[in-house]
Amino acid sequence: MDEEALLGLLPTADIYRRTRATQYFEQLKESSNGWEICAGALASGQYMGNDHVRFFLLQVVENYLKARYPQSDEATQQKVKTLIISLLQQQGVDSCVEKSFIRNKIAQLFSLVYVADYPHRWPTFIQDILQGLTLGVNAIDLYLKVLMAIDSEVVDRDISHTQQETQRNTLIKDTMREQCVPQMVESWYHIITSYQNSKPEVVCACLDVIGAYVSWIDIGHIANDKFVSVLLQFMSVDVLRESACDCIIEIISKGMDPLAKMNLIESFTSILDRAGILNPGKDEDPDYLAKLARLVDSIGTNLIINYQKMSKSSNKENADLMLQSIENKVQFIFRFLCDEDDDVSGAVANFTHDYISVLKQAGPLTAKQKENIGSILMAVISKMKLDESYNFDQEGEDEAMFQEYRKQLKVIYQNIGQLEPDLxxxxxxxxxxxxxxxxxxxxxxxxxxxxxxxxxxxxxxxxxxxxxxxxxxxxxxxxxxxxxxxxxxxxxxxxxxxxxxxxxxxxxxxxxxxxxxxxxxxxxxxxxxxxxxxxxxxxxxxxxxxxxxxLFSRFVKAVRSHLQEYIEDILKRMTDMLTVNSPDNGFNHRLSSEDQFFIYETAGILIISSNLPVQKKQELMKSLLAPIVSKFSDLYTSMCNDQDEKRQEAYAESLNHAMAFASRSSKGFSNNQTMKVCGCVEVYTETLQVFLQALNTPVHRSLLQTGVRQYLHRMVVCLEAEILPFIPLAMEQLLKHADAKEIYDFIPLMNQVVMKFKQLIVPFLQQVFLPLVQTIFTTLSAPSDERDTQATNEKKMLRRGYFSFVSTIVSNNVAEVLSSLESDNLTRVLRTIIEGATEIPDPTAQKSCYNILKRLVELWGGETGLNGFDDYIYKSIVPCCFLGPSKPTFDLNDGQTVLALGESALCMRAILAKLGEQFCVFLLTDYLPKLNVSSQLAAEYCQALKSDNKTFKAYTKTFFTRVRS
The missing domain is CATH 1.20.930 (Transcription Elongation Factor S-II; Chain A)
Structure with a gap:
């Protein structure tokens, strides 16, 4: 071992030594014998007591076991076996008092070896480990940790496994049932009976193991007099009872035949009830009570699951027996549901809810069932009450937990209401x-x-x-x-x-x-x-x-027809709330700007829905908007003159809110109560003129443009032709020095104008279309750093916006905006659509492009269409419909791409509708042969093309899958 590198593992190591230790770690992992060096050091006990180095060595070995060990030879397997036995034997050394995280890592190593070697390479693994139990409590603790690690690798359903791993795990469990489960069970019994007084923590760990393994071993190993008597004894021992409770829950939750499950639960419940365990005193520890409540909940829900299974069978007698068993357990709900601790009460919520669901299906209620439901209802109502400790000023985790608990109670309350509404x-x-x-x-x-x-x-x-x-x-x-x-x-x-x-x-x-x-x-x-x-x-x-x-805005909307005599008084009472906050006046009330949106909307609704004369409505709306306009001008001047950046931003925020307030005030206009009918056109257009000055802002351009656009969107909705004179000015200012995002944000406004005004807007569109498109092209072609993901995304969105704009034009009977372009300009626009469908791997954009081409075919194709466009269809649009889906970037398994493919199919159907049979002849004899498509597949394609839209869209995916294979 590189002792110098190992110094970098110490908590006091500097950055240089830590880096060296990391490099050494990677070196050992990558080398062919690095794991052996570490295994040797571990087996010899060389670093016993040095937790940092020992953990380091274990990690290297772990990496090897995960990556390469399953394919190792017999000699290597023997080396690993030697390491495992050595690590186990070290637990018997008195000086071996390792921290929990080291023991957990060792246990993980054991489990990795186990799933790789058992049962073929090391069939006696469990028996060999069991022999180590004589080494003392440390070895027993490790044994239990190993079993839990094996459970995590082999049984844990929360961990996803490959099919190969699932087959391996099934073999391991089947072999264990045959070879070693009885010995394991005996070891568990020995542990829980031998250490209940001296080492309760070891007994608790063993109970956890029993609870984990009982789900797949024979229930008879555990559900017997020998084990049950010990578990019941533990239920009276403070340090053991919670673990014993958890273990019993796992036992009764095991998958079993319904009748066998009922008998098992009846047996446990009877014994626990006779011992007084299911009716604890009020002074018991809340954590233990919560465990008991979980036990009662598990008893009830397991019975109900099995009752539902029986109800679906024809054996009514057994179903009635199960229902009676459930009814007998309802008495235990009340002790816990009414407990003052919400965790205890909430632990039986599932049983309570499911019991009510059973009664809904079971037919007319008996007197006892009605009594039960009445008692549950009273308990639920009582427990819904807020606790005195609830902190309304600073709601934290406790308050959030209570609200979740209250939701559970509300669901139970609602279910009782469905069962017994009168009650x-x-x-x-x-x-x-x-x-x-x-x-x-x-x-x-x-x-x-x-x-x-x-x-x-x-x-x-x-x-x-x-x-x-x-x-x-x-x-x-x-x-x-x-x-x-x-x-x-x-x-x-x-x-x-x-x-x-x-x-x-x-x-x-x-x-x-x-x-x-x-x-x-x-x-x-x-x-x-x-x-x-x-x-x-x-x-x-x-x-x-x-x-x-x-809520006030909702209330006013609901009862506005009954507010006529109060309207002016309500507006007067709201006056002080209808103000624009600014850095100069601060906040005059507790309402935020977001809250004021509703206040202005409410004020607008009151005015618009009133029965007042038009002139009075106009006066009231002027009174509502005039302070906004006046404040807006003052704020704008202050923002432009102030040199402090933070104050400039605060002014800009206030200006944005002012425009939003005016926008929200228009929400009350409708098809019947239009802006013109209410005499409010002039009020809003004058306000617009003031807001438009913000487009020339020297600072915070984006924020203010957002406010102006929002207001313009509302005016397009509420006004008719009166808005049109303002669009050219707004467009000129909005697009002056605009970046990709600003242009993209502007396009929805243009789309809205086109969709509403259609032919009325054609002269204006013919003037502005080309300058707008050229601005878009210039922005898209501007160089940008490929690493700048935000800029790249903004260009992507702008390109989508451009296609959306062209699509809106061709879909709203204003396609003459395009056809009136000079030939070169029209060709350039069409080329961008073709490129968007074929060259850009963006299915959303491709879908728009194919849709545009389809609409152009419908508008300009055929004998009565645009001169020369049929030739363009053959030379450009048809190849586009084949080229795009043929590219590797066109992912036929992606949902959005399939939608784009569908649009290309509809485009081909539109071409057929315009050009007729001669189009199929062209495909069969000219175009498809050039693509090396077989005559059989070409004929099949043309046959599908002549079917209906749905059939052809489905076939198109099949066609391109075959072409690309």
């Missing part, structure tokens, strides 16, 4: 009524009780088998109960509770039951007031403010 409605109504009335009477109810009442009211919606929020139609008894709870919640001013948990749940609930307010409009005003005052949008909690902003 859930009645129970919920009673709880809600008691809590709300107590609050109304004294205002002295714990927030957790109040929040739970509102939550249950929210959750009871799941009991109503309705869609689209129609909770107030159908079964009038339930509807009446729900209406009463809603009335009580509002009339009792539940949201007057100052705790944010109650306030948040209140607003969630009123929005969920928005249809209630269509029936009882008198309750709208108190809810509106709550949203607008310190309980909602002006709440001291930013969390409540933020959620209220979103």
């Amino acid at each position: 859930v409605v009645t129970t919920t109504h009673q709880f809600v009524e008691n809590v709300f009335k107590a609050w109304k009477k004294t205002n002295d109810v714990k927030y957790a009780d109040l929040e739970l009442g509102v939550l249950l009211l929210y959750q009871v919606a799941e009991v109503f088998p309705v869609s689209h929020g129609q909770h107030f139609s159908g079964d009038m008894s339930k509807v009446s109960s729900l209406q009463q709870m809603m009335r009580l919640m509002i009339e009792c001013n539940v949201c007057g509770c100052r705790h944010i948990a109650v306030q948040l749940q209140y607003f969630e609930t009123v929005v969920r039951y928005e249809k209630f307010f269509q029936h009882e409009t008198q309750h709208i005003l108190p809810v509106l007031t709550a949203f607008l005052d310190e309980r909602g949008l002006r709440n001291p909690s930013a969390k409540v403010c933020s959620r209220a902003a979103y």
Whole structure:
């Protein structure tokens, strides 16, 4: 060994020595005898006690065992066997007290040798290891670690294996069952009975081994009086009971015949119950209780799985026996489900849920089953309550875990509601009524009780088998109960509770039951007031403010037809929230800019949906947008004059938000309430004129252009021809000195304009198409560093955007924009489409290109088409449809590429439709022979071409697969 290099393994080693140690490690791994050097050092015990060096040596040997050992000769196998025996014998040396990570690595080595050599090269492996147990507790500990490592290599279902490894593992398990499992089982019994007092940690490790191996060995080896009596004894020993509990869970989870499984579980349950283990006291350790709860959960879920299997068979008698066995175990649910520790309670959630599912399928409930369900419902409601320690200001891991636990309880609650809806409605109504009335009477109810009442009211919606929020139609008894709870919640001013948990749940609930307010409009005003005052949008909690902003917008949309008399008052109350924050004035309220998006949208909806005269709507919209415009101009001037980069960025953010606010205010316009009908065209176009100045910005160009584009998108949606005069100016400024990303971001706006205005936009498009395309070409051809992945990706996206733009033109009846180009320019554009389909390995772009060519064939092909275009079809488009899919880069197994292939097939179908039979003659006699396609395959291709689109698309993949093979 290179002792100097090994010094680099010490924690105090400098970078030079560490590097040298790493190099030495790689050298030993690569050399033919490096592993032997390390094996010799390990076997001799030369570095015993030096954990760093010993781990280093073990890693080198491990690398060899994984990579080369399975193919080694007999002599090498003997050397490895000597190493294994030496490592085992070292465990009997008193001075051998190795750290756990060293023992784990040694165990891993043992397991690698085992799967390579057993049963053919080393059939007595297990027996040889068993002989080492006489060496003492260290050897026993290693033995158990080896068995767990073998389980990981051979049995663990979470690890994927090749077919060859699976066959190897099956052989190993089959041979072990025949040759050594009985001896292993005896060794386990010896260990757990001999060391239960002196070395409980070794007993726990052995129980883990038993639990791991019981899944594939004969259950009779473990499920017998000898073992079970010891396991039950351990259930009363503090340091052993959790491991014993886990072991029993594994035993009863073993795959077995349903009746045998039921008998096994009945036996265990009976013994555990008689011993009082399944009914522990309240003062027990929570970790142990959680283990016991898992045991009960496993008992129940295993029985239910087997009941479901039996239910599918014709043996009703056995199925009834299994159902009765399940019913007898339900009593154990309550002790754990009601436990104050959520981990304990949550551990029986699966059994609880599955039991309810069984009752759904089993038919009418018996009196006892109804009693069980009632008890479960009460336990679930009780456990849903927030704990006093819940930290609402800084929600951490504990709070997240409780929310997950609460979701489990909600699912159980909902399932009970599906099983016994009347019970859930009645129970919920009673709880809600008691809590709300107590609050109304004294205002002295714990927030957790109040929040739970509102939550249950929210959750009871799941009991109503309705869609689209129609909770107030159908079964009038339930509807009446729900209406009463809603009335009580509002009339009792539940949201007057100052705790944010109650306030948040209140607003969630009123929005969920928005249809209630269509029936009882008198309750709208108190809810509106709550949203607008310190309980909602002006709440001291930013969390409540933020959620209220979103929920208020939803509430207003739902009840806007009933808000006519309140609209102007609501807008006045919202005035101080309709402001643009800036570096100069800071934040005037607790709403973030993202929250204000909803506020501006709500204000716009209120104005637009009102019954006010057009002139009044116009005045209100001006009042809404005028502060934005005024602030925008001031902010823009400040940004341009300020030299501080951070402040410039802050100004730019505020300007972007201002434009976004104006955009969101237009969300309320519709096909009926258009911008023109509401008299708001001038207000928005004047605002646009102000925003357009941001396109000349000297700083933060990208951020501000994003805001202008967003606003233009909204105006294209809301305006008609009034927007068209602004497009040329916007385009000129947006594309001035634009980079690839900016052009790509602009193209969707152009596509939107084309799709909406079509022929109206043709004169403008004819002017701007070529300059825009030339700008794109120039940008794409500009040199860039191949290592700059961002620049490469931006060019890729720009190329896609360009093809999308051309596709939009040919698909929206404005193809004259292309046909009116001079011949050279049209040829250049068409060439880019052909190249996009054939030369660029981007299936998304290729799909667009083939789609463009198909549309051009449909528009310009045939006798009535564009002069000379048929010749172009034969010379360029047809070869394109064959060349692209023939290339190695065209991956026929890739989903996106197959879509591109489908578009090329549709293009060929379009050509056939335009050119007719003469096209098939051309393929058969001229083109396909030039590609060395056999006459039989060519005829087959043409026959498929004449079928339908679906058939030909499927055949095209087959054709190119054969051509390329």
